[in-house]
Amino acid sequence: MRIRPTLRLCLATAATAGLLVGCADKDDSRDKHGEKKPAAQPTTSRSSQDTSSGNAPAWEPDDALQRAERALDAYDDDGTNPKLVDTDTSYIADRLAKTYEAPGDRPYRLDITCNTDGIEELTLTLTRGDEEQPYGIGCGDPEADQFNIPPGKPFKISAEPVKDGAGLFLWRLNTIAPEDVEGCEDDIKSC
The missing domain is CATH 2.60.120 (Jelly Rolls)
Known part of the structure; x- marks a missing residue:
């Protein structure tokens, strides 16, 4: 069976995407089951901390x-x-x-x-x-x-x-x- 040029492009794109996902996994963005971990919450600055709930800044x-x-x-x-x-x-x-x-x-x-x-x-x-x-x-x-x-x-x-x-x-x-x-x-x- 002959692979058509369009199919070659699709396979190459899929392989590249797989490599990118593999690289992304190295930064610990996926858990041990391969599921994507939730993004880390940004740290808040002192000026944006909530003081209305009694959590006053230091x-x-x-x-x-x-x-x-x-x-x-x-x-x-x-x-x-x-x-x-x-x-x-x-x-x-x-x-x-x-x-x-x-x-x-x-x-x-x-x-x-x-x-x-x-x-x-x-x-x-x-x-x-x-x-x-x-x-x-x-x-x-x-x-x-x-x-x-x-x-x-x-x-x-x-x-x-x-x-x-x-x-x-x-x-x-x-x-x-x-x-x-x-x-x-x-x-x-x-x-």
Whole structure:
């Protein structure tokens, strides 16, 4: 029997297809019975993860720092003209302990916030000499907490570490005009 040219082309195409399927099997796309395996599901990025079902993305320091900066920036248009003295950050797993000298004649305003993984409030302690005042700081609040401190004597801000805690404090210490002090004039003495 003679093979016609059309039949030769069909047989060659079938043989090529068989070789291609054989090659495809080498990449583990078929199971042991020769059935095609389902395609692997694509990995999801952190930004596309579903947070509505309670599967919130893991706490990330960079994201937390940005949220904390927004909380501090919430006071940018408050009508005061603060002069920046210092800005700093501390992880909640580390002990926060910072002392400021407080020279000059302008009152100081401490704007501070925290952003954590699952902790709603942390305790900040303001100390000057023998005077000490603890305050609860809301973590993740849209606005930072503010504390007024008169000039003249050194003061310290501190917080005990949260062992194995994920989170950070971010603060700015500013001086402000005396007429811009709102509320208590000395949050270390407490009003």
